[in-house]
Amino acid sequence: MFSKPLGRNARATRAGHGRLRFAAWRHLARAASAASAFGLVSSAALAARPMNTDDARVVDSKACQIETWTKRTPSGTEHWALPACNFTGNLEMTLGGVRGKNDGIWNTATVLQGKVLFKSLETGAWAWGLVFGNAHRSKAHASAELSSERYAYIPASFSFRDKRFILHTNIGWLREKAGHKDRMSWGIGSETQLTKSTWLVAETFGQNRGKPFYQIGLRHWLIPEHVQIDATYGDRIDGVTGERWFSVGLRLLSVPFLP
Numbered sequence: 030m031f032s033k034p035l036g037r038n039a040r041a042t043r044a045g046h047g048r049l050r051f052a053a054w055r056h057l058a059r060a061a062s063a064a065s066a067f068g069l070v071s072s073a074a075l076a077a078r079p080m081n082t083d084d085a086r087v088v089d090s091k092a093c094q095i096e097t098w099t100k101r102t103p104s105g106t107e108h109w110a111l112p113a114c115n116f117t118g119n120l121e122m123t124l125g126g127v128r129g130k131n132d133g134i135w136n137t138a139t140v141l142q143g144k145v146l147f148k149s150l151e152t153g154a155w156a157w158g159l160v161f162g163n164a165h166r167s168k169a170h171a172s173a174e175l176s177s178e179r180y181a182y183i184p185a186s187f188s189f190r191d192k193r194f195i196l197h198t199n200i201g202w203l204r205e206k207a208g209h210k211d212r213m214s215w216g217i218g219s220e221t222q223l224t225k226s227t228w229l230v231a232e233t234f235g236q237n238r239g240k241p242f243y244q245i246g247l248r249h250w251l252i253p254e255h256v257q258i259d260a261t262y263g264d265r266i267d268g269v270t271g272e273r274w275f276s277v278g279l280r281l282l283s284v285p286f287l288p
Contacts, residue, residue: 078278079246079259082216082232084197085156085186087144090118091285096125098259098278103271105131109278111140116287120145123162138166150186150195157185160201177206182214193222199234213237226250230259233266240266246276255282 077084078096088094093114100107107129115121126139142162150156165177182201189196199216218232228248235241246261257280264273 078280079248079261079276080218080230080232081234081244082197082199082218083160083182083184084195085146085158085184086150087119087121087146088113088115089285090115091287092283094280094282096278096280098276100274100276102274105129114287136166138164140164150188152188152192155185155187157183159183179204180214195220226253230261242266
């Protein structure tokens, strides 16, 4: 199951902007939070580590970030890398992917995503934007069919308690190339500041069919605004399908350097 995945907050209060996911993948699904085993976009999209529910924030203007993480499921392990840059000040582009082994089969997937904001997140206020992208899974072997999914969704974020608690909501659409199926995706997540450098994240996400997923974890800034680590646990609600996962991640953010 793919999850992250995939934006970034300019300030430490972002504590890791809130991974198509691949909820775009089960997430690629993240994310997020595109979270079937090496399925593609699942519920929201590429959100900030470690969330599948995305936030209405982007990487700082002219800066870049890279999010990497390992996700362990009962059927195998996934290794993710998602670099992203903000070239214009209000357009965050992500190009990355995942390689993993599920049920003994190696798979590779890539994702290309864009994100723009129509209203920035201020203290005590709210923000919203638009995310669009494509997730593509390579052949597992010569006879396998290629899979891809197009998706788009609207992230909205709401700030409370001087940004010590932030609520995120996603509503969107994804289309599976195989079968020509359209689905609605959704996500609800939160970031709660526990200490100056540590945040609790929690979310639930899914589609308009099937039981939703949940995830809970911690983010911690080793170097505020530049180096972040995280760990999460998640599963499908009711937890009877063996789709639980555990993930650990590292997020690196640069200072502005692009021309």
